[in-house]
Amino acid sequence: MQLLQTTFWSAGGSRHGMAARLGFSRSKANSLIAGLLDQGLLSEAGQRESTGGRRAEHLCLHADLGLLLAVDIGATSLDVAVLQPDLTVLAHAAEPADVRKGPGVVLARVRELMRELLGRCGAQPARVLGIGIGVPGPVDFDSGQLVNPPLMPGWDGFSIRDYLREEYGAPVFVDNDVNLMALGELWRLQRQLPNFLVIKIGTGIGCGIVCHGEVYRGAAGSAGDVGHICVDHDGPRCHCGNVGCVEAMAAGPAIVRMAVAAAEAGQSPLLAEHLRAHGRIDAVDVGQAVRAGDVAANGIIQRAGALVGQMLASVVNFFNPSHVFIGGGITHIGPLFLAAVRQSVYQRSLALSTRHLEIQYTPLGPQGGVIGAGVLAMHESLKVGRAIA
Numbered sequence: 001m002q003l004l005q006t007t008f009w010s011a012g013g014s015r016h017g018m019a020a021r022l023g024f025s026r027s028k029a030n031s032l033i034a035g036l037l038d039q040g041l042l043s044e045a046g047q048r049e050s051t052g053g054r055r056a057e058h059l060c061l062h063a064d065l066g067l068l069l070a071v072d073i074g075a076t077s078l079d080v081a082v083l084q085p086d087l088t089v090l091a092h093a094a095e096p097a098d099v100r101k102g103p104g105v106v107l108a109r110v111r112e113l114m115r116e117l118l119g120r121c122g123a124q125p126a127r128v129l130g131i132g133i134g135v136p137g138p139v140d141f142d143s144g145q146l147v148n149p150p151l152m153p154g155w156d157g158f159s160i161r162d163y164l165r166e167e168y169g170a171p172v173f174v175d176n177d178v179n180l181m182a183l184g185e186l187w188r189l190q191r192q193l194p195n196f197l198v199i200k201i202g203t204g205i206g207c208g209i210v211c212h213g214e215v216y217r218g219a220a221g222s223a224g225d226v227g228h229i230c231v232d233h234d235g236p237r238c239h240c241g242n243v244g245c246v247e248a249m250a251a252g253p254a255i256v257r258m259a260v261a262a263a264e265a266g267q268s269p270l271l272a273e274h275l276r277a278h279g280r281i282d283a284v285d286v287g288q289a290v291r292a293g294d295v296a297a298n299g300i301i302q303r304a305g306a307l308v309g310q311m312l313a314s315v316v317n318f319f320n321p322s323h324v325f326i327g328g329g330i331t332h333i334g335p336l337f338l339a340a341v342r343q344s345v346y347q348r349s350l351a352l353s354t355r356h357l358e359i360q361y362t363p364l365g366p367q368g369g370v371i372g373a374g375v376l377a378m379h380e381s382l383k384v385g386r387a388i389a
Contacts, residue, residue: 003032005382007059010190040064061085066129068377069114072369075099075136075151075203080113081370082121085378091117102154107163128170132377133160134177134369138222144174150240151204173380179215180372181327182208184364187375196323201330205247229311246311250304252329255283258300268296287333305337309344316349327362
């Protein structure tokens with residue numbers, strides 16, 4: 001099992017590489033690998049590039065282990081994918097959604113998409129090895145249930161596992177959507193970065209924490225709920241009931257509110273024209289206005305980025321990560337937002353905390369959620385022995 005986990009987290013490797021990672025002798029590693037190859041749990045997928053001498057075979061998890069179903073439920077979106085054990089995406093669907101409609105409506109659509117995507121792959125539900133699901137709220141990881149989620153109150157205590165068990169015998173693992181983004185980055189990095197943060201900024205703001213190479217969920221699953229850190233005691237009231245939360249002042253809806261106000265006040269001709277033509281403005285439109293040289297739009301993005309940076313500076317001082325990866329819909333705005341966040345963090349954080357700190361948009365981009373859901377499904381299925389059952 002340890003060798004299967006190592007193969008998964010290292011995205012495959014040579015026999016020698018596996019032995020080195022596990023601290024096994026070559027003979028022990030070769031014996032274990034031979035057994036797993038015979039059982040159909042590992043496969044050899046061609047030769048790796050030579051580093052001198054004979055080229056080594058590339059080991060990977062066998063495709064016949066089964067399929068993974070990955071679901072990323074956002075506040076306003078839905079992503080579902082079918083993946084192989086090595087996280088190759090076989091089929092994918094994305095569409096708008098509204099979590100406020102409740103679990104019955106949203107999960108019914110999830111099941112429909114699962115069926116459609118498995119059908120595209122010519123696979124039956126029995127082929128599913130594990131199911132990973134991300135949701136935009138705090139999750140009790142052991143029970144897989146949401147606990148008082150601010151953005152989706154109708155989901156409190158609902159058992160997503162029981163709902164999907166009606167159709168699938170595979171285990172279902174549920175986690176906060178930003179934790180899944182953190183898992184995705186951890187897998188992309190092959191666990192080479194032990195301490196980093198992933199910030200998701202969309203309808204809300206959340207943080208995935210990787211500490212000593214593991215996702216840290218806290219005592220009750222609410223670790224990383226940074227969107228409700230106060231950045232202005234005189235700020236607007238948040239949907240959580242408090243005032244001045246960074247989520248209420250700098251997430252997507254707050255940027256839109258500021259943009260609409262600027263358009264209606266005549267401060268931004270570009271945004272005003274867009275509002276007249278389309279009847280609405282979204283955060284991406286503000287980013288486009290910035291690139292067109294709109295001064296008011298520039299100020300809105302600078303303010304939102306500075307407020308996020310103000311919040312992040314406190315977190316950076318406390319946790320001292322090596323990297324901060326920013327993802328979510330905010331990334332479509334462009335480089336100005338990222339620059340404003342960086343400037344605010346570097347100005348407000350202690351010099352030692354930022355000496356080697358890197359802040360960037362998440363390399364996995366829009367796929368981060370479903371990749372992370374696939375990581376969760378595969379990692380946890382290996383832990384419970386599902387892959388060799």
